[in-house]
Amino acid sequence: MQSSRQPHILSLMEELGVDKYKQYTDGIKFMQIADKKIKTYSSNIPSMSLFALIDLQLFINRVERMRKVVPLDNPSKAKKALELDSMTVETFKRQHLTSNAAREAINAAVRVMFGMECCEMSVLYFLHYANSAGGLTALIEASEGAGQEFKIKGGAQPLSEKLADKIGRENVWLNEPVVQVNQEDRSKVVITTASGKTVSAKRVIMSVPPNFVVKIDFCPSLPLDKRSLLQRQPMGHLIKFIATYSNKFWRENGQSGEVVCSYGDPVLAHDSGPLCLVYDATSPNGNPALVGFLGKSREWSKRSSEERKKAVLDHLMQFFGEMAGTPIDYVEKDWGEEPYNGGCPVSVMVPGAITYFHESLRKPFDRIHWAGTETASIAVGYLSGAVQSGIRACVEVVSHLQPSLVKDTDRTKITPCGFQHQSAAESNFFKSVVINMLIGLTLAMIVYFIYN
Amino acid sequence: MQSSRQPHILSLMEELGVDKYKQYTDGIKFMQIADKKIKTYSSNIPSMSLFALIDLQLFINRVERMRKVVPLDNPSKAKKALELDSMTVETFKRQHLTSNAAREAINAAVRVMFGMECCEMSVLYFLHYANSAGGLTALIEASEGAGQEFKIKGGAQPLSEKLADKIGRENVWLNEPVVQVNQEDRSKVVITTASGKTVSAKRVIMSVPPNFVVKIDFCPSLPLDKRSLLQRQPMGHLIKFIATYSNKFWRENGQSGEVVCSYGDPVLAHDSGPLCLVYDATSPNGNPALVGFLGKSREWSKRSSEERKKAVLDHLMQFFGEMAGTPIDYVEKDWGEEPYNGGCPVSVMVPGAITYFHESLRKPFDRIHWAGTETASIAVGYLSGAVQSGIRACVEVVSHLQPSLVKDTDRTKITPCGFQHQSAAESNFFKSVVINMLIGLTLAMIVYFIYN
Numbered sequence: 001m002q003s004s005r006q007p008h009i010l011s012l013m014e015e016l017g018v019d020k021y022k023q024y025t026d027g028i029k030f031m032q033i034a035d036k037k038i039k040t041y042s043s044n045i046p047s048m049s050l051f052a053l054i055d056l057q058l059f060i061n062r063v064e065r066m067r068k069v070v071p072l073d074n075p076s077k078a079k080k081a082l083e084l085d086s087m088t089v090e091t092f093k094r095q096h097l098t099s100n101a102a103r104e105a106i107n108a109a110v111r112v113m114f115g116m117e118c119c120e121m122s123v124l125y126f127l128h129y130a131n132s133a134g135g136l137t138a139l140i141e142a143s144e145g146a147g148q149e150f151k152i153k154g155g156a157q158p159l160s161e162k163l164a165d166k167i168g169r170e171n172v173w174l175n176e177p178v179v180q181v182n183q184e185d186r187s188k189v190v191i192t193t194a195s196g197k198t199v200s201a202k203r204v205i206m207s208v209p210p211n212f213v214v215k216i217d218f219c220p221s222l223p224l225d226k227r228s229l230l231q232r233q234p235m236g237h238l239i240k241f242i243a244t245y246s247n248k249f250w251r252e253n254g255q256s257g258e259v260v261c262s263y264g265d266p267v268l269a270h271d272s273g274p275l276c277l278v279y280d281a282t283s284p285n286g287n288p289a290l291v292g293f294l295g296k297s298r299e300w301s302k303r304s305s306e307e308r309k310k311a312v313l314d315h316l317m318q319f320f321g322e323m324a325g326t327p328i329d330y331v332e333k334d335w336g337e338e339p340y341n342g343g344c345p346v347s348v349m350v351p352g353a354i355t356y357f358h359e360s361l362r363k364p365f366d367r368i369h370w371a372g373t374e375t376a377s378i379a380v381g382y383l384s385g386a387v388q389s390g391i392r393a394c395v396e397v398v399s400h401l402q403p404s405l406v407k408d409t410d411r412t413k414i415t416p417c418g419f420q421h422q423s424a425a426e427s428n429f430f431k432s433v434v435i436n437m438l439i440g441l442t443l444a445m446i447v448y449f450i451y452n
Numbered sequence: 453m454q455s456s457r458q459p460h461i462l463s464l465m466e467e468l469g470v471d472k473y474k475q476y477t478d479g480i481k482f483m484q485i486a487d488k489k490i491k492t493y494s495s496n497i498p499s500m501s502l503f504a505l506i507d508l509q510l511f512i513n514r515v516e517r518m519r520k521v522v523p524l525d526n527p528s529k530a531k532k533a534l535e536l537d538s539m540t541v542e543t544f545k546r547q548h549l550t551s552n553a554a555r556e557a558i559n560a561a562v563r564v565m566f567g568m569e570c571c572e573m574s575v576l577y578f579l580h581y582a583n584s585a586g587g588l589t590a591l592i593e594a595s596e597g598a599g600q601e602f603k604i605k606g607g608a609q610p611l612s613e614k615l616a617d618k619i620g621r622e623n624v625w626l627n628e629p630v631v632q633v634n635q636e637d638r639s640k641v642v643i644t645t646a647s648g649k650t651v652s653a654k655r656v657i658m659s660v661p662p663n664f665v666v667k668i669d670f671c672p673s674l675p676l677d678k679r680s681l682l683q684r685q686p687m688g689h690l691i692k693f694i695a696t697y698s699n700k701f702w703r704e705n706g707q708s709g710e711v712v713c714s715y716g717d718p719v720l721a722h723d724s725g726p727l728c729l730v731y732d733a734t735s736p737n738g739n740p741a742l743v744g745f746l747g748k749s750r751e752w753s754k755r756s757s758e759e760r761k762k763a764v765l766d767h768l769m770q771f772f773g774e775m776a777g778t779p780i781d782y783v784e785k786d787w788g789e790e791p792y793n794g795g796c797p798v799s800v801m802v803p804g805a806i807t808y809f810h811e812s813l814r815k816p817f818d819r820i821h822w823a824g825t826e827t828a829s830i831a832v833g834y835l836s837g838a839v840q841s842g843i844r845a846c847v848e849v850v851s852h853l854q855p856s857l858v859k860d861t862d863r864t865k866i867t868p869c870g871f872q873h874q875s876a877a878e879s880n881f882f883k884s885v886v887i888n889m890l891i892g893l894t895l896a897m898i899v900y901f902i903y904n
Contacts, residue, residue, distance in 0.1 A: 082571070083546075085571060086540050086542035086543055086546075086570070086571035087539075087540065087542075087543050088538050088539065088540065088543075088803045088804070090538035090539075090803070090804075091538055091539050091540075091543055094535075094538075116804075117804055117807075117808070118538070119534070119537060119538035119803050119804040119807065120684075120802075120803060120804035120808075211666075211679075211683055214663075214666050214667065215666065215667060215669075217667075221791065224689065224750060224753050224788040224789070225750065225754075227663075227788075227794060228686065228687075228689070228750065228795075231663055231683075231685075231686035231687060232572075232686050232802070233683075234680065234683035234684050234802075235680075235683060237676065237680070298676060298677065298680065298808065301676050302677075336676040336679075337676070339673065342679060343680075350572075350684070350686075350802040350803065351540045351542070351571050351572060351802065351803065352540075352542075352568075352569055352571040352572035355569075355571065356569070356572075356750065
């Protein structure tokens, strides 16, 4: 979360008085790709053959060149957009990478970034995602200025807590999943929750992952374009674990705690160990821990937790020795089983989705505005993107209700398709609506902070 | 609907005493592709330059060779499955077609077959679809033995009516959309409809398009693999029209009524005329009519019906002269706006879906069995596929409840993943369950017959 790359979350954290700390990356790193051999390195340059390194670097350079010219607000306007949106990252990778090791390194990166395989997303989506993060290198590294540089002290939950305090706990409804959004009465939106509670508002900001928007009953139904886009934004899937130990044995052995793995058959996960990425997760007050993600987690999701735990610890021991096998605590989270999340870390867009439906990503549906990290243009998929999208949706709503309050600098935050001119009658209701809107935004953020 | 290609619907029609008649194809056909020039031909060989014809034929030959080796029951077992499932049809088309005219001909074919563009689906899905239809040629032609050879007398509705009569109208609940499917009590399934009615059954056959399965509340929730597949099966979109005339002026002019169009910018439909495909739709008792589909129908869906009608008639006049501009009746159907359909003619699979999730396509979820043309292995996407899938799901259910009733020849209709061994306790309930199951199957068919 470096300021230039993830500015929105950093500024919110500052506002709320939530601290950050640096990701620990000093020492030896492990890599186990392609041929299953464990290799070590301590710089940012992975341990591969010279040929594979050159192959990988040329590929990264190509991606960096290409991603820079993908417009953040509208990737469908990129040069050769149709061609890039017609191709999966797998096809692109096969075209431009020769060595097996470099291909596996990209597989591992994509798996951790999206919780998916390279064949499941459009190249144009991938390039836009990389551009919105400030570059591919920023996405995959934990070094200075990269996406994984900082961690939030106490985890992301305090952010939600402080936001909830700020707007008043009584204004936040938890455990009230929305089942219907009705705007048949053209002057308001009526929201119904599963328990039958209703709330009515002038405008609504929806910040719900695409795979759950489709479950909500909209009256009238969403426009065809929006429905079509939602059918083309599959959610990724990762299983995360945190193993807590009595001491930082890896640091004592000069190891950073970082492991990257990718090998074996891409379909049958049981041919390979479960680990994809591991990092040091020692807390700021010194509790030693390792955090990691299971690669090919859809396959691992079918096993029992015990089986997964055993496989993870066995795999960790290959790198860190016997001590890694006896954590004092071990927790895991299969995001696919979360009832209001269904996956992690983000939904992607399949080929053709940007070309034919991107316009509907942020376009308000009458009084419904769209937020959520999937709708961001900076740091898509990150907490920062969620905050940016919330601010953008907020400016949209205020522009309708009290345009005089919107400064010129705010206006630049609205993408062209996100803004529609207000109807004069609405201005009077400004005060109550801003409150409703803030509740919506906060709820949105809480959902994101809890689940991302 | 030739017997070898669409055997299941033909045999059902025979059983129910529903007649068929031949698609009229005699005479001059029109083609307007690539350069917008209108060309005529009267054989099955489209009017293109020799180079484009050779280019197109080589492509078709390639597809026919490749599709033949895609296993109908499990396309993920095809040779080079991962490579083919990683690529979109657009990438494949660009790799193997050089001429603009041949590319546009494939665009038109894909648009009418799937209601989508080439970049929106996996090559492996496309090859499996073609194989299940008996070949690409069978899919795109209306000649003898091809998919469009026959039409149903009186339309598809009589089939649903006769099926409903057969099982008793009182057993068919119409206007009762399912909102919940609960199998928390492990001995039965409880279905709740939107009006609050419930029905309980030993086993359930679901025959609902993927874009509507996701709206149903399953308790417990569907397995991750099934949910993941459903997120990767977007629905196509077409707008259909039927223009009825006082006389068959096209036949009188030696024209067959057939038009194929594809030109202009693939994203911006308003650069081109609306028509994609037109056929003679004169009824068996002689009412003259033309039926057609609008290409790039998502764009046309945003216009008013009047605007669409005017554009369609203007475009028809380019081929058939002024008389085409004054039909005595004109009806259109935008399938995207149908509340329990949301598109047409079929949902496809995006890249990676077959590789990672095909196993869950027909795999029963405890007591829930999956039917619907998307789950067929012969004539996927057609009425015949819907019937085949219904028979397969039926055999699955009977295999659980009264295995002795299932003949060896029936067993071959069950795909390996569709069959699980029965628990002994269930056999006693056989009679009532078969009735429930028949209701389910019939409802499924009715839904399909109405909406396809």
